[in-house]
Amino acid sequence: MRVTDMTTEYTTADGRRIGGTVMEMKNITLRFGGVEAIKNISFDIREGEIRAIIGPNGAGKSSMLNVISGFYVPQDGEVWYKGAPRPPMKPFEVAQQGIARTFQNIALFEGMSVLDNVMTGRLTHMKTGLFAQSIWKGKAEQEETENREVAERIIDFLEIQAIRKTPVARLPYGLKKRVELARALAAEPTILLLDEPMAGMNVEEKEDMSRFILDVNDEFGTTIALIEHDMGVVMDLSDRVVVMDYGKKIGDGTPDEVRNNQDVIDAYLGVSHD
């Protein structure tokens, strides 16, 4: 039975509720000069699911995430969010709408501690004005404490308590990736976008990261769209997969459907040749 044909809410085999469409990409085309990085691609993301975008290097996966988060403006097509077409937006406006992300190359604030980095994830929730902050006592302090509690919960959840006060610049690569996830999670996003969260990690770190991604989705019900290079990891992790190759969508469905898709097999075999 094809799960993806279901248009109503359903419950997965492991008991998570998947809701209706929360984001939809409609006929997105993105060009850089003569290069067509994304060619007329459409797909949807449903509430509560883990949606993967896979494909060989240069397929246009990161570009797609950059379209969603407002860094790139597509020449054609629309991004629908919560049932309405989204007007062109700056990245910070996208973030304020509840879309958080991590980068393929870590983008942390190196001059700050882990705790401060995670606290920056709370900024969209902190509204106290300049004047109240100057006085601090009262509103600003209370807001700081409330948001600190959320940040500390995320820190506990991702098991990085021990490095809370460490400057980020001193951390090894794997931990930095985890701190970046913590910062994105601290925003309590509606959709979490992860660009190759496991790139450059050893097997053990990959297993940890996979577990965290599943836990985040399970515990907070966060919708996750993630890019992964590695087919194997994706198959275990995701509910549905979009496969891209040379800017085109060549497959979309459950991991099993995608695995048996001839175009996908060809694309991956093609890559392993060169």
Next chain:
Amino acid sequence: MFYREAGDFNTSYPEDSQTFPIKFDRWRYYAVLFVAIFVIPFLINDYWVNSIFLPFLIYSIAAIGLNILVGYCGQVSLGTGGFMAVGAYACYKLMTSFPDLSMVVHVLLAGGITAGVGVLFGLPSLRIKGFYLAVATLAAQFFLVWLFNRVPWFYNYSASGQISAPERTFLGVNITGSNTDAWATYLFCLFFVILSAYIARNLTRGSVGRKWMAIRDMDIAAEIIGVNPLRAKLTAFAVSSFFVGISGALFFSVYLGAVEVGEAFGITKSFLVLFMIIIGGLGSIFGSFAGAAFLVLLPVALKIIGVDWLGWPTDIVAHLQLVVVGALIIIFLIAEPHGLAQLWRVAKEKLRLWPFPH
């Protein structure tokens, strides 16, 4: 020295994020405040106030202001002198136009006006960064000095082209003009220093401070967590200029009394304050004080040692001062970008663990 945090537990988040989480630090801070308010005013005379205390206090405010922009938000500015001039001329115009208003109001309003001008000159920062922004602020510096020289309205059409502070009192005590007492001008400036440090500390530990630091560390990542870059930069320009404006107002009205703009607020002033925060420590309120103290005391110390003790000619000592400052800037930029403040932190860290370093 007994510097300990043992038995000193912070059991709530507000306690953990306070300015001085270690009790010993807190007490030392209260002690400094007590001495500054209740002891120093009784001991100082005109010489001490004019050669050390007033410049130290006033430059500290300017350094705090510049540090917010450069150290916290990462936007380099060479326009500090020009913005101090805005504060000074705003204060002058306010003092002469509204003679009945309190001096405290004048100085605060001068800060507010400078904040507005700062925002105006901060607008290009959305598009230009680093070196190019520095050049743009340099242009602002020259433009502002030129403006105050050329438009007679700013100096009330005085024949000399200078501005001079009329006599004003606060709580019945003279604080500007020629008949002031050392303790009164000192306390007046101290009030603004405490106010500035308090506000700056609160802003830098909360959400707006994190926005500034996010922009400083990586502007793309700052955007992705929802920071509006233009808003964040412009608030940094506004807050920074507010403090710089206050310091300019005090520098003119309380310290110098009369000002020729090119001389008092020229490009050398911009560099002096920039050097203060580099030597003191970028991104540190304490560093702003340390840097101001250092560069105010250095010429005094060199003069005492060089001229008074060793009998060297004055001009040699003046040159020596330039060499020392230049060398220190290079050393700090290369070896310790976080300045004296970081050296102090490292020393405290060692003391905290002493005598068992592991």
